[in-house]
Amino acid sequence: MIDITEELVLKEINTEDYNQLYNLMNEIYPLAYSHFWIDNGAWYVNSQYSKENILRELSEEKADYYFVVFNDEIIGNFRIIWDEKLPGLNQENQVKLHRVYLHQKTQGNGIGKKLLSWLEEKAIKKGYKVIWLDAMDEQPQAFQFYKKLGYKYYSHTFLPYNLLHKEVRKMSQIYKRLT
Numbered sequence: 001m002i003d004i005t006e007e008l009v010l011k012e013i014n015t016e017d018y019n020q021l022y023n024l025m026n027e028i029y030p031l032a033y034s035h036f037w038i039d040n041g042a043w044y045v046n047s048q049y050s051k052e053n054i055l056r057e058l059s060e061e062k063a064d065y066y067f068v069v070f071n072d073e074i075i076g077n078f079r080i081i082w083d084e085k086l087p088g089l090n091q092e093n094q095v096k097l098h099r100v101y102l103h104q105k106t107q108g109n110g111i112g113k114k115l116l117s118w119l120e121e122k123a124i125k126k127g128y129k130v131i132w133l134d135a136m137d138e139q140p141q142a143f144q145f146y147k148k149l150g151y152k153y154y155s156h157t158f159l160p161y162n163l164l165h166k167e168v169r170k171m172s173q174i175y176k177r178l179t
């Protein structure tokens with residue numbers, strides 16, 4: 001357990017938690033992204049949060065994977081990959097924020113900002129120079145959030161998934177230099 005504030009805690013996800021993580025994301029993900037997908041995101045959730053994929057992600061040594069707990073309730077996930085480079089960015093010591101999803105009912109209350117500030121502080125202490133992540137361009141909430149926290153555009157790609165509506169396939173890589 002990592003206490004970020006009195007109410008906000010990160011709880012490490014363990015291998016026996018795979019079903020709990022799946023159920024959580026089966027609720028949270030569609031609330032934010034179902035309109036992106038022809039099948040409302042079912043295929044995406046089933047593949048990203050399958051037992052097999054969760055166990056694979058948990059076995060990655062350079063990654064940390066947490067439940068976000070707010071007032072004793074699990075309300076999201078948070079995954080960090082240390083030493084993961086943004087393709088094309090020539091800088092040592094980069095960390096990727098791989099996943100951050102908070103339940104709709106808790107969004108807009110400063111939790112995301114506290115999580116990212118905590119990550120920044122930890123990364124700086126560990127000698128990291130850059131935090132980066134992938135963000136969907138057509139999800140303005142997330143985009144505005146990162147912009148406000150000082151993240152800048154670096155590059156973009158288009159996701160190849162047939163089930164994803166064509167007009168929302170753009171995904172940008174955004175980053176922040178740590179000082």
Ligand SMILES: CC(C)(COP(=O)(O)OP(=O)(O)OC[C@H]1O[C@@H](n2cnc3c(N)ncnc32)[C@H](O)[C@@H]1OP(=O)(O)O)[C@@H](O)C(=O)NCCC(=O)NCCS
Pocket residue numbers: 032100101102103106107108109110111112113114134135136139140141142144145146148
């Ligand atoms: C994106 C997300 C992580 C942001 O976390 P959050 O707790 O809702 O955001 P916060 O309340 O900490 O907001 C931090 C700042 O961003 C701003 N912000 C948040 N949402 C915003 C929006 N829709 N428009 C403009 N600004 C916004 C806030 O105003 C706040 O600024 P302030 O400190 O000056 O008040 C969260 O909303 C979420 O999980 N969304 C759904 C899933 C998702 O899209 N995840 C990102 C995948 S890349």
